[in-house]
Amino acid sequence: MSGLPATPASSVPVLALGDVLLVTLQGELHDATAEQLQDHISHRIAHHPVPVGGVVIDISGVEIVDSFLGRILAEIAANARLLATRTVVAGMRPAVAITLVELGLTLPGLVTALDVDRALSLLGRGPGSAAPAHPEGDA
Template identity: 70%
Template sequence: MSAVFTSPHEGRVPVLKLGGVLLVTLQGDLHDGTAEQLQQDIGETVAASRVSGVVIDLSGVEIIDSFMGRVLSDIAAQSRLLAAETVVAGMRPAVAITLVELGLTLPGLRTALSTEEAMRVLGAEAAYVVRGGHERRERP
């Protein structure tokens, strides 16, 4: 597992690369500027590393607004243009209800109940296993 370009100490959300997938875990509420920076970071990282998928873990998010919903949709559209599929994982029921109430259907985004399921959706299941801080390829 390798961190890619970003650090939470810089006011950014960490973007991790696991094999051919980027993993982004959101915790709490994001300020608009941080969300816009995340969108830019993901786009640049997808283009530079040529990954085939992006997993955005929302399990740490309790509330979402229309701006963040649009950012998620824009990330999916941008990633799709760069040949990567986006899966949102771990969405809480309250977040899903809010998105529906706001009329945000998030086209282009696939969903999964967990990060593990999102990796399976992207076909990355068991591709890389991290043990003791070292990355190694697993045999199918």
């Protein structure tokens, strides 16, 4: 159903790339779907066959982030941190960043990266792996 508004969380893919979970958000994500996705990610972290080393949430396909979705992203990061997993949000558009600042959302605990490759590097996976530029809790 490409091009259509949000669908149930089960259709938002949460792909396992080794010990990293990759979530790609496309288009508008309705509130109920965002909450279901939050629960789904926590469940996947807790029940993954190997300890999850990180979660990458690619929002490059999201044009608008409201205060609710911003809060959900922060809560996903907080839940993951409680489960000993780091979260990196990748692909934030400049307009989304400006909106989050205007809304006063600081997104504590979230590390950001320009793209998925850099997000994987921040998690110590992939070429050019490096320590995070912004340690968790400094956001």
